[in-house]
Amino acid sequence: MLALFYAFISQAHGRSFMPIAGTKVAQKVDSLYSFLLVISVISCVLVIGGLIYFALKYRRKTADDKTAYISHNNTLEFLWSFIPFVLFIVVFAWGWLIYRDMRSFPDDALEIHVLGKKWNWDYQYKSGKRTTAELTVPVGVPVKLIMTSQDVIHSFFIPSFRIKQDVVPGRYTALWFEAEKQGRYQIFCTEYCGDQHSAMLGTLNVVSLEEYETWLGDNPYKGLSLAEVGQKVFSQKCTVCHNVNDQRKVGPGFAGLYQKQRQFADGSQAVADENYIRDSILMPQKQVVEGYPPNGMISFQGQLAENELLGLIEYIKTLK
Amino acid sequence: MAVTTPESEHNYLNHEKGLWSWLTTLDHKRIGIMYMVSVMFFFLLGGIFALLIRTELAAPGPGILGDGQTYNQAMTFHGAIMVFMVIIPGIPAFLGNFVLPLHLGAKDVAFPRLNLLSWYCLMVGALITFTSLIYNGSDTGWTFYTPYSIEHASSGTVWVVLGAFVMGFSSILTGLNFIVTTHTLRAPGMSFFRMPLFVWGLYSTAIIQVLATPVLAITLLLLAAERLLGIGFFDPALGGDPVLFQHFFWFYSHPAVYIMILPAMGVISELITAFSRKTIFGYRAIAFSSLGIAAVSFFVWGHHMYVSGQSELAGVIFSFLTMLVGVPTAIKTFNWVATLYKGSIVFQSPMLFALGFLFLFTIGGVTGIMLATLAMDVHFHDTYFVVAHFHYVMVGGTLMAIMGGIYYWFPKMFGKMYSEGMARMSFVFIFTGFNVTFFPQFVLGAMGMPRRYFDYLEIYTHLNQVSTAGSYMIGIGFVIGLVTIIQGMMNGEKASDNPWGAKTLEWQTASPPPHENFNYEPQVTAGPYEYR
Amino acid sequence: MAHVIPAKSYFNVLMVLFVLTVLTVLVARPVSGIDLGIFSDAIAFLIATVKATFVAAIFMGLKYQKKLHTVCLVSGVFFLLLLFLVSKIDIASRVLEQSTL
């Protein structure tokens, strides 16, 4: 029993288990959560305490105890219906207020587009800059994420900001936050989306405004050779499904792929040259290697700049 | 007034002999026992999947289940088996079938042949669901959310969907049977307010079963058509709306969770009164709460969809209505605790499970209110907080009630007593194991660990290890329970007609009861809990 | 057993149903020249509901049977309306974001 009681108290400090609140909205959620925790612990102690007390106090003494024939008590019954009702309505209203804040998007928010797809997050800024997995935003500036999915339903979740929103294919959904402190925050996908659902992670990198400006302006591949550009793009976008050795992960391993004979599901064959690699990236369903599911890979059409695509091809050619 | 039948060996168990007499029986008691065997078998199967999942999650990184695909299949089958084959048929079909006619003083349910058909629907549906394993199973989760369940999922999904479709009919027909039985086959003198509260629980459950399950039937039919014909209702690529699928799915699935809990509440009312030998506190409050919960349960499904792309207005409406459905649930809990006041309480194993139910269901209830709150659910949705909540109300609620109900009606079902010591030991293991498994998951959820994750971050490791250890304790607890039941059935010593001294009608007849339940015309002159 | 309904009333109901069917066709089909625009849909369903109540009340004998049977029929329709209305509220009040790229 003591272990449980301790667990109760630790749950009361549950807030401390939650990641540190990174936005004002998150702090409001935490205060509501504390209020809910306190009510819950009190009502649990009342009900369970009462239960244990009655159970011990009214233990059966003799075989033919006479028990009181109490059928009901209107005032008591009214009280324990009305008080929970009032408490629930208070909690409902409070929750609604905070939900209002979460759903009212500031007009001057910095808009970033999020594309969820099977097992990775892609971000695109108004300036055309694209990144994968890591989302960089300035601190203290309201950011509005306009999100959609390329295949199935995903869900963009930042625990430290207490916000979450499903990313539904075929339409746009939105989420907003204003980070208060710089730092790196964890991003999860919380709507079940298949094999690598648990690998669909991202990090939110909150930096100062100046850092953000310089980061936005510079070219991430400045001074890198084509193969090094390819290696950087590969590590961001492809490692979820492909290995650099020849081990199969979700897709085939790429070690020694270049100039190798490829046997396709429809019986045809081809040598893996530059065009084959390019087509496999932009139109994966066209030639599916034997033993792999038909619509396993999603097309990267329109998501890779020309230098990134050429870099990828060069990099894959170097893999032995 | 109760005429104890002469010590003739004639009862429903040896009325006819041989497997064929069981497979073609029309006796509600035998059908109840057949449901018991099937539900316990499926429960063990689902339990094995649960232990596989917990063993996998003992440590980050691939473990016993190897890769994401296998883990997702284990998670899907754990969900599908436990929901469709164990917890929805569980109390209504097993305990309900056996006890309802006895509680009403009737000779059988209204439509015995339909009752047998319900059992066959469950078994055929289960068979169809398991044929999906031949087509490399299904990894969509028991919720079949589109568009994942349409294009990408493995080809076994259609079988699981059609299996659930067939099992739905078992639920509809049982519900239909119980409504007609309750309306037409009550013993003379038994008005609606002299019925035991277990019958009230089954009656309100039956209403939900009849009104909600057909919508699941059409939803699953459309999902199967979506996969086979590409009809484009729920497929965004063809202009469909996946959120509409969620509306259709949860329109059934939330009332379904009340199909799971209302009969459990009925069992608890029986156990608390019998083992504190005291009349129930607030009979009408509990009876009307059951009906109230059944009615309001149809208005609240959207609290599963706060962050799914549903509009804010709909979210607010659903959040408010979910608070309303919380009130009658709270009323019932307070009534049970009040029943203990000034009682004469004895701690036999059914009572231990009833008290365990109250303990766990209260925690489940308060966390339910947290999840119903809009702002909290945005953080908690699809994290382990939700997993912990629904296990507290499902395992802590319905399974505790099933175990309590089995031990309570065991002497009436088999005419023998189970071993009290082993039953208590199984309770201790299940209760502590349960808290050790699922309480840390509340904290994991608060920390943001998402649900259905094959692999998790380092910071979640410690609590997951604690949770896995707890799950083994639960496993041991249920194995002890199974051994207790089998050992009791085999060579438990003879039980009297009314070992617990309870007042409801089933204890006035013999244990095990004769084929036609009562050897006399039962007359009801007073309420079900007349402990003076 | 249940109240025996005179054969005559069955025949009358059939005639009424025929008339209503013709009326439905006239109302909803522009070929008949009467084009009520958006009202034509609503009226077509209104007439269908009238026909349905005739079939339920007389042919199915609900008029003479226990209230509970009517409750069964109506509760089915009620919960369908509930599902439709709330899904409609959700779909209608959704704030559809647009891409601003």
Add this chain to the structure above:
Amino acid sequence: MSTGSVSSTEHHHAHHFNSAEHEFDASMLGIWLFLCTEILMFGGLFVAFFIYHAKYPEVFAAGAATLDWKLGALNTIILLISSYTMAMGIHSCQTNKGKKAFNYLAVTFVCGLGFMVIKAIEYSGKIGHGFLPGKFFHPHDATFEAANQALYYSFYFMMTGLHGLHVIIGMGLIAWVAIRAKRGDFSSKFYTPVEGVGLFWHLVDLVWIYLFPLLYLVG
């Protein structure tokens, strides 16, 4: 016993009921509950129809235009007649005219058959034009500007298909009940199966009463 044909096998009510009347009431409630589940099941399709009709009005307008409303109207008339003859069939059983009941039930069966024949004609017409549901939709001659025009035909085939299936089930039940009526199983004392099948058939007609304007008339 009234003068009508004495039923060869005197029906005795099941052991767990007190009387035949008691059993009849229970069966009626049971059948009405089953009809409620049928309404809910068809209703799911109607709800989806209204939601998508509001979302893609042009798809439904174009689709409805390709349907032949005269066949729909004819089917409605046929089903109404079959409902009438079904009701008269029950009426004859209630008044101990078992043989007459057989004739009425036979006419109902034929009407059902007629309905299915017209349905078959319509379906073959659709298949001929390539208006098939979902991914099988490949219109030969007609051109549609909506991308998801197949949605309308998915609805059309799902709704009329499910309804047609229930008509066939109904016809099977009517045949079984007609044979028993001919054998004289029913009398004013016992006609539950006929009443049950009748209620089911009226419900099938009820669903068509709504399906007809929905699919054929409403643009």
